[in-house]
Amino acid sequence: MNNNDLNPEKSEDNPKFEFFDVTADTGYWAYGSTLEESFENAGLAMFDVMTDTNKVSHIIKKQFTIESEDKVSLLYDWLEELLFRHDVDFMYFSSFNVNISPINKGYKLYAEVCGEEINSKVHERLNEVKAVTFHLMEVNDEKEYRVSGILDL
């Protein structure tokens, strides 16, 4: 994968997610004991790039459903939808609950996400995520659940 050094930023025993360095942007691995949990942690990782999610209260709840043709596209569409809602509703999210089920042509994801409106006094801005990319995007669901990808900053 090019000459990007892989330095996980967080090295707890059972991290929900880890970041890896790429020259201009940031990469993430998100883990879970289920596919759903790994998707939820990918959402958390993306918002952790933007701000300290520990300081984001669960005041407002949003619900939505997305459908995609395969698991990788579902991950892309899921993160992209969160980014859209962040921009349009001026919100940071810190709690993610998803349910994924197979449908006729792919997968359906139902989400309940919680967060609050951005308050610059409470939420220090770390990075602006410009876009979700397909670069190195993977959904690994054999044995352990791990998803990864790169966020364009």
Add this chain to the structure above:
Amino acid sequence: MSMEKTLTKVRECVWELPTSYKKGMRVPGRIFLNDKSIKELEAGAIDQVANVACLPGIQKFSIGLPDIHFGYGFSIGGVGAFSARTGIISPGGVGFDINCGVRMLRTNLTEEEVRPKMKELIDTLFKNVPSGVGSKGQIKLQEGQIDEVLNNGAEWAVENGYGWDHDLEYLEENGKMEEARSEKVSEKAKKRGIPQLGSLGSGNHFLEVQKIEEIIDKDAARAFGVKKGEVAVLIHSGSRGCGHQVCSDYLRTMDKAYKRHKINIPDRQLACAPVDSDEAQDYFQAMAAAANYAWANRQMIVHWVRESFEQIFRKSAEDMEMNIIYDVAHNIAKKEIHEIKGRNTEVYVHRKGATRAFGPGRKEIPSAYKKIGQPVIIPGTMGTASYLLHGTQTAMEETFGSTAHGAGRKMSRAGAKREFKGEEVQKYLASIGIIVKATSMPIVAEESPGAYKDVDEVVKTAHDAKISKLVAKMVPLGVAKG
């Protein structure tokens, strides 16, 4: 693998990547680097030049400019021109931040006049130009107005009181791509675009007050209106969430399109469609609309920059001669006419992290600059110089009229944060006379000059390769970061 063996030196600062490098290459690659940089070039970036050379209808060369580095699909600092008959259009050749670009504004103020008020000026610029992240912005567009912005670009902004009529003459495309069709832009992209119109953005985007430190080409400097010792302003911003969403939307479209059109691509991120397909034309029209959004955005910022100077210096912007020198896009695709094998040929030129550098005589250049070639603005980082150059005939012949766009990162953001502390960077810059104001200290650390490659070398290579020629050097006095 030794790159010198893979690549053949064509002349000073120009290397050829032969079609034998990779199966499927339709044209050779051309990479513009000096002897030292070519040794340090990432293999991944060379592969990307080769991958682009495999796309249908590519003309002459797949090009890597002096700031080439690894990107998604196309390299950054990458150019590909595709036949308007047999070629393709690819969102991967433009990137997420459609029409990210740079605009340079001159003043007749001197460093001596401006420096004592620098802190006040930066504070005022910071206040008057919203960063637009997590804030609702100061513009309230009415329903439907976003379509006017997307279709008319900077012209919309001027008609609505942002700036002067003659500003438009000094913008690439006059700040409006005629091909734009707002109906090709999704509701999602419009919704992201509405609250962010008239905002700078974050990350590497900035507003910089500079002084002209050195004039290298007197005639060109006179034509462009820059004088040694005078103060200028550089604005670096793009199409915000609107353009990012357009790219995201059409990456999904193209991911299906290339399979449907049975195009063989070496990397999924080069997903593309034949020029005459609905998918390609829809993307091109939506991309043009997002580009117009960016020109409107920079036009509004110019207006607030002028107002800020008026507040601080108690003179009118006209009296301070705050004219636009030029505005360049560095993530964009354009339909242009270029000479190929002695014939004028219509091509879609994709410039990703690349600046148009049209040489003398091209009809697209403002008449005041026509004899010189278009201005090219290459920004550095917040602690280093930026440069003004002009386009050349060599660029027309070898790079489809393109040159480098900036320094490019050498250190990851996390790496920069491990290496630097925001407060210390800010203090150091203040000690060398550069005032920096940013929304947060981690951003200052990430954008630290040490995290970037040497812009001086990038510019020197572009100059030595003759794909643009140096006109003036600018150094920062103050920086506002989103």
